[in-house]
Amino acid sequence: MRPPRRAQRPDEAHRQGRTALAHTGDATLQSLRCTGDGAALAGPILALGAWFNNTPCLLERERALFSPNLGDLDTPDACRRVEPAVAALLAATPVPPLVVAHDLHPDFHSTRVALATAHRLGVPALAVQHHHAHIGAVLAEHGRFDTRPVLGLAVDGVGLGSDGEAWGGELLRVRGARCERIGHLRPLRLPGGDRAAREPWRMASALLYACGRGSEIAHRFSHQPAAALLAQVLSRPTLSPPTTSLGRHFDAAAGLLGVCEVMHTDAEAAVALESLARAYGELPALADGWRISPDLELDLHPLLLQLADEADAARGAARFHVTLAAALTDWIEHALALEHCDTVVLGGGCMHNRLLSAMLDTALSTRGLTVLGARRLSPGDAGIALGQAWVARHRLTHKET
Numbered sequence: 001m002r003p004p005r006r007a008q009r010p011d012e013a014h015r016q017g018r019t020a021l022a023h024t025g026d027a028t029l030q031s032l033r034c035t036g037d038g039a040a041l042a043g044p045i046l047a048l049g050a051w052f053n054n055t056p057c058l059l060e061r062e063r064a065l066f067s068p069n070l071g072d073l074d075t076p077d078a079c080r081r082v083e084p085a086v087a088a089l090l091a092a093t094p095v096p097p098l099v100v101a102h103d104l105h106p107d108f109h110s111t112r113v114a115l116a117t118a119h120r121l122g123v124p125a126l127a128v129q130h131h132h133a134h135i136g137a138v139l140a141e142h143g144r145f146d147t148r149p150v151l152g153l154a155v156d157g158v159g160l161g162s163d164g165e166a167w168g169g170e171l172l173r174v175r176g177a178r179c180e181r182i183g184h185l186r187p188l189r190l191p192g193g194d195r196a197a198r199e200p201w202r203m204a205s206a207l208l209y210a211c212g213r214g215s216e217i218a219h220r221f222s223h224q225p226a227a228a229l230l231a232q233v234l235s236r237p238t239l240s241p242p243t244t245s246l247g248r249h250f251d252a253a254a255g256l257l258g259v260c261e262v263m264h265t266d267a268e269a270a271v272a273l274e275s276l277a278r279a280y281g282e283l284p285a286l287a288d289g290w291r292i293s294p295d296l297e298l299d300l301h302p303l304l305l306q307l308a309d310e311a312d313a314a315r316g317a318a319r320f321h322v323t324l325a326a327a328l329t330d331w332i333e334h335a336l337a338l339e340h341c342d343t344v345v346l347g348g349g350c351m352h353n354r355l356l357s358a359m360l361d362t363a364l365s366t367r368g369l370t371v372l373g374a375r376r377l378s379p380g381d382a383g384i385a386l387g388q389a390w391v392a393r394h395r396l397t398h399k400e401t
Contacts (some may be wrong), residue, residue, distance in 0.1 A: 008142060011340060011397025018338065029092060030062045032376060032386070033125050034140050046089065046097040048114040049385035050130065050159075051105070053378070054082065057385035058097070059087040059393065064140065064386050065092055067393075072110040099124045101388035103133070105160040126274035126395060127269045128388040132179040133171050134347035134379070137387030147176035149341040150372075153332060153360075156348035156380065157197065157247030166190070168245025171335050174345070176394035183296030183335055187242035188252060191233045192226070196240075196248070199262050200269045202230065207304045209234040224261065246350050252304050252318045257313040262328050274353050276317035276359030283318055298331045300324070311332050325359035332364065341369040347387075349380030 044060045051160065054070040066087035082180035090097070104127045111127075117127035128136075135152035139145075150172045152172040161167035162181070169185030177234045188208040190196040196203055201224055205217045214231040221227040229333055233239045247270065254260040254269035289303035303323050310316035332344055344364050351357045357373060377383040 018339065029065045029067060030257075031090060032066070032141065033062065034059065034064045034143060034145075034386075037237070039106070041098060041393060041396060042093045043098040044093050045099055045101060045389040045396075046086070046087070046114075046117070047101040047128075047385040047388035047392065048082070048110040048117075049388070050103040050110060050133075050381045051108045053380065054078070054110055055382045056082070056085050056110075056386055057247075057389055058093060059119070059140070059386065059389035060093060060324070061377060064389070065089055066385070068381055072246060073268040079109045081111060086113065086117055091385055096121055099126055099392050101126045101128050101385075101392040103127070103160070103384075103388070104129045104162070105343050116324070118373045121145055126388075126392045127389045129162050129179060130165055130384070130393075131156075131161075131172060131348065133384045133387030135174050135179075135345045135387065137377060137381070137383045137385075138345050138372050138374055138388035141375060141383075142372050144372070145390070147394065147398075148169065148343070149173060149175040150155035150343040150345050151332065151335055151339055151341055152345045152347060153177075153328065154348045155246040155350040157350075158243065158245055165319075166241065166243040168243060168244060168247055169249070170244065170350070171331065173339060177391055177398060182338075183298065183331065185244040185249065186244060186297050186299040186301060187244050188248055189234055189240035190243055190248070191230055191240045193239070193241060197251070199224075200251035200255035201261035202255070203252035204228050204261075204308075206240070207252045208308065209254065209299065209307050213308070215303075223232070246348075249304065250322075250350070251299055253307055253317070255305045255340045256258075256304060257310060257320075259298055259313050259317065270350075273317045273320065274355050276314040277321040277331060277355055280314040280318040283315070284321060285323040285326040286319060289323040291328070292331055292334050296335055298327060300327060303327070321355055322359065325356055325363060328360060329363040329367075336369075343372060346371065346373040347379050351379035 044058050045055045050229050052072050054073050056067045059066040070081045100114045100118040102111045115125050133152035134154045152174045154170045156168050158168050160168050171183035173180045173182050193201045201221045218228045250270040259272050261268035293301040307316045361371050
């Protein structure tokens with residue numbers, strides 16, 4: 001799995017609403033109080049973040065320090081800003097870090113800087129799976145440093161999974177440093193790889209192909225130069241890798257409804273969908289819009305397929321949101337029937353969508369569950385370094401390095 005290109009912006013699936021503590025162009029470090037339960041460590045933990053909205057973090061006993069948001073690490077200028085940002089964090093504490101945490105992806109520039117920094121300081125470097133870190137970031141913000149088990153819903157555009165595949169729609173059992181993937185979305189294909197993340201019509205085509213309606217692609221998207229050959233691309237797994245990403249499901253919905261076929265700005269498709277849904281108002285969920293398998297795979301293909309025949313884009317966008325929220329709630333309830341916990345943590349860039357996150361919070365809270373989500377911290381990649389540090393702290397505390 002290669003580093004994504006700029007237009008993918010997985011952690012900004014829905015940009016409006018909460019932002020990171022650190023903002024691009026801010027020359028000062030910003031802090032977040034992170035006191036809570038759990039054993040304290042004798043020294044800080046440095047975490048380098050991921051690829052998008054890179055924001056390194058230093059977790060100390062009572063606070064987390066954040067560098068300015070360095071942006072996406074897809075340009076030489078952005079990459080050159082990482083080491084000075086790390087130096088500024090290290091200068092803010094007299095005690096060297098115990099460990100340097102980073103994303104599991106080996107090709108991120110942030111990972112390379114983390115490894116070099118750890119080597120220079122003579123401390124371990126620890127890789128943390130992307131979605132585990134998303135859940136850890138929310139728990140850290142809420143001061144939850146104990147090892148009580150939680151169910152994490154991690155939904156974003158992309159993150160390297162522990163199996164080497166592109167994840168982004170995951171149910172996780174998290175207990176400190178331990179993280180088990182217990183469920184995921186039914187995968188969609190990415191026809192053309194990274195390009196599919198910038199062109200929602202390709203994700204819409206992937207859905208049609210998966211549902212036996214691939215013959216419609218060429219006509220439905222005839223104004224797209226590649227439409228005539230896309231069914232052939234989808235038939236070749238090497239050209240169409242799978243992803244469980246909820247962000248790509250948003251793209252497929254936007255493409256099927258004709259809301260956005262090619263994105264020219266970050267998260268254009270998902271933002272447009274949310275805006276249309278808000279304007280349309282409430283309506284009931286589609287009762288047959290999803291399926292959950294015994295092994296906790298959530299299949300949203302039925303919902304997307306119904307959008308393919310929807311004439312009113314605004315109504316379709318509203319139906320997508322309300323049915324998605326109902327499906328995710330049902331999925332979580334299925335998982336909790338097998339788990340012994342009463343806390344659900346919502347993380348990942350799709351939680352920037354205030355409409356979706358509010359519906360989930362209401363539905364889960366009324367079922368007597370404790371629901372934790374990002375507050376001041378970004379739920380996406382701008383806050384993920386704190387989650388990496390949270391996981392690393394647990395690994396050190398419980399000698400799991």
